[in-house]
Amino acid sequence: MNDLNTMAYGLKNGNVVFIDDVERGLECESICLSCEGALIAKKGDVKVHHFAHHNGDGDSCNESVLHRLSKQIIEWECLISTPTYEVSVEAYDISDQVHKKSHIEESKVLSVDSVSLELASIGFIPDVTCNESGKKLYIEIVVSNDVSEEKLEKVKLDGTPMLVIDMSDFSAMDTLDTLKQGVIYDAPRYWAYHPDHEAMKANLKNDLRFEVSILDEKIISAVSSKLGLVSKSELLKPKTNSELIVLGYNSAYGYSKKNNRDFDFSTLLVAKPIQSTGSSNYTIRSCGGYELTQIAFNEGLIPELAKLRFPCLLDLEVSGSFLGGRVQSIVTNFKIV
Numbered sequence: 001m002n003d004l005n006t007m008a009y010g011l012k013n014g015n016v017v018f019i020d021d022v023e024r025g026l027e028c029e030s031i032c033l034s035c036e037g038a039l040i041a042k043k044g045d046v047k048v049h050h051f052a053h054h055n056g057d058g059d060s061c062n063e064s065v066l067h068r069l070s071k072q073i074i075e076w077e078c079l080i081s082t083p084t085y086e087v088s089v090e091a092y093d094i095s096d097q098v099h100k101k102s103h104i105e106e107s108k109v110l111s112v113d114s115v116s117l118e119l120a121s122i123g124f125i126p127d128v129t130c131n132e133s134g135k136k137l138y139i140e141i142v143v144s145n146d147v148s149e150e151k152l153e154k155v156k157l158d159g160t161p162m163l164v165i166d167m168s169d170f171s172a173m174d175t176l177d178t179l180k181q182g183v184i185y186d187a188p189r190y191w192a193y194h195p196d197h198e199a200m201k202a203n204l205k206n207d208l209r210f211e212v213s214i215l216d217e218k219i220i221s222a223v224s225s226k227l228g229l230v231s232k233s234e235l236l237k238p239k240t241n242s243e244l245i246v247l248g249y250n251s252a253y254g255y256s257k258k259n260n261r262d263f264d265f266s267t268l269l270v271a272k273p274i275q276s277t278g279s280s281n282y283t284i285r286s287c288g289g290y291e292l293t294q295i296a297f298n299e300g301l302i303p304e305l306a307k308l309r310f311p312c313l314l315d316l317e318v319s320g321s322f323l324g325g326r327v328q329s330i331v332t333n334f335k336i337v
């Protein structure tokens with residue numbers, strides 16, 4: 001049933017009535033919960049039984065009736081299932097790995113002491129105001145529109161938690177049991193405002209920062225000892241590589257389907273003299289000329305690189321940097337020779 005002016009509920013002698021509980025036709029003696037226009041009970045053999053407006057009006061009454069009934073149900077039942085509440089923060093360690101920390105309060109069914117509908121508050125009227133052991137809780141029922149920013153600002157000033165229940169998947173043609181189940185338990189809901197949020201977030205952030213700083217020290221000492229260095233400053237100290245032939249540069253980012261992750265790189269192509277020094281198990285018999293090597297560069301250098309004519313001779317300032325848990329050389333500056 002999609003007609004916007006039909007519904008299964010009416011108001012008779014001040015009480016909400018279901019279509020099954022009234023006489024047929026105008027004998028139902030009911031009015032619309034929203035516009036208060038006279039209703040006619042259509043209880044034929046073909047269509048699903050419903051109320052229609054006697055005068056044919058009430059095009060948007062279904063939504064208002066659903067909204068009103070939803071509030072009424074909370075008042076009748078004094079029960080509400082709260083949404084899961086989650087605060088998450090993240091921080092990066094020195095090797096660029098992300099770390100997360102969250103605080104989660106599971107959803108629970110609140111039995112509230114009292115419920116008031118449309119009670120005027122500070123600058124706005126929440127749909128439902130609940131009292132639970134002396135604490136206030138606002139509930140907004142949304143059917144077609146979300147809660148406005150203006151209203152949210154007022155709730156924040158007031159400092160009272162507010163949860164929003166989205167009843168847009170329901171209709172005033174649903175049975176009362178369906179609507180009860182929806183409002184109290186099943187309909188999507190979220191915290192529009194939770195007064196502990198900022199403090200909770202700040203605490204989590206502090207804890208995470210402390211944990212990451214300890215981790216950073218561990219990474220630094222692990223990498224330093226592996227490379228036989230004594231300190232972080234020595235590890236990351238810039239070095240100048242003089243008079244290198246730079247052939248070009250390339251900076252790109254995107255998404256790799258193969259590796260299933262984002263990539264982002266900035267690389268200089270450098271021709272450097274082939275190393276003529278060997279090692280204990282590696283003896284150079286003879287060598288000459290240049291070999292091609294790639295060095296990452298800081299993307300802040302792109303505007304300056306874009307002005308160069310390649311190939312060219314450059315002095316490169318290279319620093320150590322932690323990337324993906326490893327120390328990598330990165331060009332942080334250059335001078336034209």
Ligand SMILES: [Zn+2]
Pocket residue numbers: 032033034035036037053057058061
């Ligand atoms: Zn109406």
